[in-house]
Amino acid sequence: xxxxxxxxxxxxxxxxxxxxxxxxxxxxxxxxxxxxxxxxxxxxxxxxxxxxxxxxxxxxxxxxxxxxxxxxxxxxxxxxxxxx
Numbered sequence: 001x002x003x004x005x006x007x008x009x010x011x012x013x014x015x016x017x018x019x020x021x022x023x024x025x026x027x028x029x030x031x032x033x034x035x036x037x038x039x040x041x042x043x044x045x046x047x048x049x050x051x052x053x054x055x056x057x058x059x060x061x062x063x064x065x066x067x068x069x070x071x072x073x074x075x076x077x078x079x080x081x082x083x084x
Contacts, residue, residue, distance in 0.1 A: 003027050006028050009026060
């Protein structure tokens with residue numbers, strides 16, 4: 001699937017509040033010809049598509065907060081399964 005960065009959609013329900021946001025991103029992509037997509041598939045795709053640099057930043061954060069005795073989340077370094 002090809003993902004492209006786009007302008008924030010003016011017809012979005014969030015556009016009225018855009019001025020209150022510190023940062024916004026907008027991307028678009030095609031669903032590879034699939035007509036129906038479930039919320040489960042959307043959520044699974046969202047939570048399993050972390051970029052490598054993001055994973056490294058969370059690992060760094062976890063190492064730092066661990067020194068102060070804070071919880072980092074069990075198994076947070078394990079990738080989420082995309083199996084049903």
